[in-house]
Each structure stands twice: as C-alpha cells, then as structure tokens.
Amino acid sequence: MKLSGLFGVFLLMCVDLRSFGMSHPKPSCRYPPSQWCRSLEIAIECKVQKQCMEVNATRPNQSVPPVSVTLYYESLCPACRVFITQQLFPTWTMLQDIMSVTLVPYGNAKELPSENSPFTCQHGEPECRGNMIEACVIHLTGHSAFQIINCMESSANVLNAAQPCLQLYAPSVSWSSVDSCLNGGLGNQLMHANAVMTRALNPEHTHVPWVTFNGEYTEENEDKAMSSLFHLVCQLYKGVKPPACNGAPVRLNRGFC
Known part of the structure; x- marks a missing residue:
C-alpha cells in the first residue's frame, strides 16, 4: 500500500506509535499491525495485550456517536x-x-x-x-x-x-x-x-x-x-x-x- 506524500507516511508512523507506545514491538504473528487489537485472541498471539489495554483505556467516550x-x-x-x-x-x-x-x-x-x-x-x-x-x-x-x-x-x-x-x-x-x-x-x-x-x-x-x-x-x-x-x-x-x-x-x- 502506498500513501501519497509525506503526510501519508507521517500518519502511518503516527498510528503505529499511537497504538503501541514509543517502542515498536516486533511480534511474530500472521496479522498486520492494524488488526493487533481487534480481539483478545489476536492480541495474545501477537504478544501486544498490554499495549492494546492501554489503547482501549484512552479511547474516546463511546456514548458519543462517531x-x-x-x-x-x-x-x-x-x-x-x-x-x-x-x-x-x-x-x-x-x-x-x-x-x-x-x-x-x-x-x-x-x-x-x-x-x-x-x-x-x-x-x-x-x-x-x-x-x-x-x-x-x-x-x-x-x-x-x-x-x-x-x-x-x-x-x-x-x-x-x-x-x-x-x-x-x-x-x-x-x-x-x-x-x-x-x-x-x-x-x-x-x-x-x-x-x-x-x-x-x-x-x-x-x-x-x-x-x-x-x-x-x-x-x-x-x-x-x-x-x-x-x-x-x-x-x-x-x-x-x-x-x-x-x-x-x-x-x-x-x-x-
């Protein structure tokens, strides 16, 4: 996948850092990073349970509609x-x-x-x-x-x-x-x-x-x-x-x- 310009590259970098902290884990699993926090089973397989819990804790108020x-x-x-x-x-x-x-x-x-x-x-x-x-x-x-x-x-x-x-x-x-x-x-x-x-x-x-x-x-x-x-x-x-x-x-x- 190719996003145009530095803006796209910056965004992809930001979403990785935003989701998983300043250090980028390198788990060995069959799912792309965008799906690591999709379910508990995937998070366990990719060894990112802690990072996913942190992401979920900082999500916006779910009572406000997107x-x-x-x-x-x-x-x-x-x-x-x-x-x-x-x-x-x-x-x-x-x-x-x-x-x-x-x-x-x-x-x-x-x-x-x-x-x-x-x-x-x-x-x-x-x-x-x-x-x-x-x-x-x-x-x-x-x-x-x-x-x-x-x-x-x-x-x-x-x-x-x-x-x-x-x-x-x-x-x-x-x-x-x-x-x-x-x-x-x-x-x-x-x-x-x-x-x-x-x-x-x-x-x-x-x-x-x-x-x-x-x-x-x-x-x-x-x-x-x-x-x-x-x-x-x-x-x-x-x-x-x-x-x-x-x-x-x-x-x-x-x-x-």
Whole structure:
C-alpha cells in the first residue's frame, strides 16, 4: 500500500506509535499491525495485550456517536482515488475512534434492464468490474475492507491489485469467494443496492466523490472535506477531541469526476 506524500507516511508512523507506545514491538504473528487489537485472541498471539489495554483505556467516550462519513464514488475516477488515498484513509487512520466510514462504489454508473450487462459506468467496463470487486470486498471482509480498497486505489492498476491487496489485509478470505461473488448473482445484488442508495441521495448527486456527514450533504461541508477532511471530522465530533485533533490541518487540492 502506498500513501501519497509525506503526510501519508507521517500518519502511518503516527498510528503505529499511537497504538503501541514509543517502542515498536516486533511480534511474530500472521496479522498486520492494524488488526493487533481487534480481539483478545489476536492480541495474545501477537504478544501486544498490554499495549492494546492501554489503547482501549484512552479511547474516546463511546456514548458519543462517531462522525458518520459516507463516500459515494467510482473505482477508476481519478478524483475519487485521490480523495480516498490522500484524505479519507489517512484521516480514518488517525481518527477511526471518532469516525465511521461507509463506502458506496457506484457513483455515476447507470443501471440497465439487461441481464448480461446490467450496469454501465463512466469510465467503461473496467470500472464496472472494479466497482463490483470493491462491493464484494466490502461485503466479504468487513473490518478489513477499507484497508483493501485503499490498497487497490493506491496502486497503478486498481483491478490487478485486488487479489494481492486482499491477501495482504484479509488473508483468511480466499480470492475464490470474491470470484464467486463477481460471477454469481451476489455481485449484481450488491451493485443494485448501491444503485438504490445512490439514487436516494437528497440532494441528488451531481459528481463524485460525493460525501455525506451523518447522512446529510451540504456544499459547505463538501468544500471543507475536499480541502481538509481531517479538520472537518475533528470539528464535527461532539465529544472530547482526541489528541490528534490538536494538530494543524493539511489542505489539498480538490477535484471531481
């Protein structure tokens, strides 16, 4: 996985240090660092029980709801890829305790009354396949889905990266299960559900990436999200701000498809 610029590298370094203290343990286990505190069993296997207990003790008040961020996007849209890899994933990496992310791969696609080709996409058939791969990944991998999709969107070839990214971040999920989703009826069902969600947007989306916060879209929040999503999530969170929110915002260029 490759995050753009020093900001991405800094965030990855920060999340490791934030989660496990100033010294970086090197346990021998089959899980990536992002999953070490996912369950007690994993923490024991990776020998990081103490560090995970410290992390859990400093989490924000769980009675305050997290900021709900929903991204409507397309797998091959350049502006979507930039937003995912340079804004959304780095922000989630640092602020996942106070935000939740929902990904809806569909965007400007169209649903057609055809059994053979039920969808058309803005960037052609490869994008339709990429959208469906990511919909299947989200359905099959749950907690690891965002890391897999960021890995794909960070790669030179989104579709070719799907299988190695899956193996890296969700080794217990076989590629054959994704393939079955793509070639069976499940993939089309998932894409239809995404189409319904996208068509239900109010106001109707006019471009992608299209981002809602706590189920609502405003141009003001879109402007803030495209320039500094990290700062906006900190601003919208109603609980005590985590220490990461005390940093200065990083402003990036915006773009749409």
